[in-house]
Amino acid sequence: MSIFDGLKFRKVNSLIHNLDPRIKFVYVIGVFIAALLFLQIIPLLALFVIQLPFVFLARVQQQWLRSLRGAAFLAAFIFLINIATNFFGGGYTLTPSNIEGAAAMTLRFVVLVESFSVFFLTTSPDHLGLALEQSRVPYEFAFAFTAAVRFVPVLAEEAQTIMDAQKARGLELEKGNLLKRIRNYIPILIPLIVSAIRRSLELAEAMESRAWGACKKRTNLYSLQLHKGDYALIGITATILVSAIYAYFFVSIPTIVNLLS
């Protein structure tokens, strides 16, 4: 259940939350590209630090730390694989720059996780749906997206009720060998599917009754408009990208090993 609780979004007001999701997405892509340009620790560290103000302005530190912790396992894995390939591929020796390279790889991954998590932690699904509606994506897709977000928690709750109902009739999900265990889920899945179908029919009825498809050009209650903050973010993104590209071509970036020796 707890994974679904995360989808029960709430409106939060902060400078970052109120930014246009489309611009935020451009920013994420910007950071993504910049991170791909470098394999040195110093610029990646800079990219990491640049994003911290966003986290604090949006007051999502806790959730953000949680998502980083979630990525920690994968990060450790990337680090070890890099070390291992260097070690076994490089004649069973490890140089300090090998280690630095592996660390940089890992840091690049962390930067990517960081930027995506800032995006998703600060963009409510309805904002995202709105962005979809107002981009060139066909409305049906935007509708499918918001409806999915709307009904995932409902279905999760329903699945819980069905499980309770079958347990109350003596079903033991954890009993038996693997095959038996899979079969144990049939009494859960069938009612879930049947009621999902019923539900979708009712939804279709309700949509029809509210003039679905009445005119080709739908209007929208809200409009996304760019504010000062959005322009500032465009500026920041452009600056990051331009400096990254400049550094990539014209600056010889020192490694930590160089600096120390």
Add this chain to the structure above:
Amino acid sequence: MIEVEGIYYSYPSKVEALRGVSLNIKDGEFVAIMGQNGAGKSTLVKHFNGLLKPSVGTVTVDGIKTVKSSVATLARNVGFVFQNPDHQLFSETVEEEIGFALKNFGFDVKVIEERITWSLELLSLSQYRKTSPFLLSGGERKRVALASVLACDPKMLVLDEPTIGQDYEQKEKLRQFIMQLQSQGKTVIAVTHDVEFVAECNPRVVLMKEGKIVADGQGHQILTDPAMLEAASIVLPQIAQVFTKLSALGLSKDIINIDEAKRVLLKAMEKHKR
């Protein structure tokens, strides 16, 4: 016998659904648990068959502490019929649907066969034995769900909102059916906000509000107390509404039954004529 002692329960989402509930239900009692949506009614009854275990306090069913027991064991004694039959029907035929719980509880084939026949007759579903439950009407599906639980012959039966979406005659049949179970000495616990239905049955009423029990007594005592019901967001049954409005006449107040209402009013009118 169900003994609930000072239980608290919080959902993983940190919502505190029960805040210190104590309650004893004797064998053979008929209890209606009432209250607004979110008062904690469903949370409470899910403790009776171990679907939920209290965070604090104990629930004892027939001498067994639920914390130490599995749902599968407790469910043998406590049958639980959920509000929406579509949340449990999955078999190809009505017969298999009813046999499901029996098989889970490990009855042998011959007993299962007997019990299926018995419960189908009990709920007048015999003609649908080989039919798919999905082809039946809403009222019939509800009866199949009930039959599938009753087939195990549990000592105690929990009904979650049994009257929702039911028409007048279906409710009347349900009422008679509960009376029949009562005469067999079964405990029946109904979670409901259907005041008219409760008024007609006049069971013991346990009134809940915000995770606590705020009143416990016979239907005609609880359902005729306007202030109490208002606090728990329940409306008075219609007969009680009439008598509340007649309070100036000094008639007895705790009337929810129509025949009694008639008797009392006739008497008052006779007296008035004289």
Add this chain to the structure above:
Amino acid sequence: MALIETKGLTYTYPGTSKPSIHDVSIKIEKGEFVLITGPSGCGKTTLCRCFNGLVPHFYQGEIKGEITVAGINTLDQHTYEIAKHVGLVFQNPENQLFALSIEKDVAFGLENMGTAREEMRKKVDWALHQTGIYDIRERSPHEISGGQQQRVAIASVLAMEPEIIVLDEPTSFLDPLSAEKIFDVIYKLNKEQGITVVLVEHRLDLTAKYTNHLIVMDQGTVRLEGDPRDILSNEETRRIGVGIPKATLLYQMLKKENCNLGNKTPLGSEELADQILEELKGD
């Protein structure tokens, strides 16, 4: 001309052989508060679906007879055209809300119709105020109760400014107090905005007092129709299996014992209480 009129309406769902409604001829006038009742499976829901064209356009199947709603022949108009005149509210509030905020849901129909933003804003706010949910307009559907959800569903058809609102057992999942609030909202729309209401219910205890036109259906046909006071005192109604309100029933029982309570069959507890007080304070 009647606002809704059917003549010999008969409809069979695809894949079934028995018609769900058979030879239904009714007239509903502008401004009425109509209550349709009858046992489960009597065809109430199907009739509602005819009023806004879901039958036959969405459900297909075979339809015979005539039906006009707000001057439109629903058999040859798209559902979305009829939706501008008839708002349909369903039983389960959960499955009628598909947006992520309440006001966005209320706007859904208007967005579909291509209404300009400022005008839409006005209509949405009006509908939110009428149903008493303006203050929670920015919440998400998970954060509100079933009763509030159903009011959102009503607001979302109301925003399209229909002449008729049809509600198919809108309160059967709700507790009585929330149900009463819903009925109050509907009653107010009927009285103050002159919107014609067609309400399907089998809990007459809660609803009989609002209606001035009662229709009793059974097995796909209209069995009784007219003044609720006449119909509720008709023995036939009881035989069909309609739950007569307890106050009405008590009145009948007292009348049988020759009590003098006047000749107006009460539809609710207030009316009966007044009649009894009248008699007992009488002289």
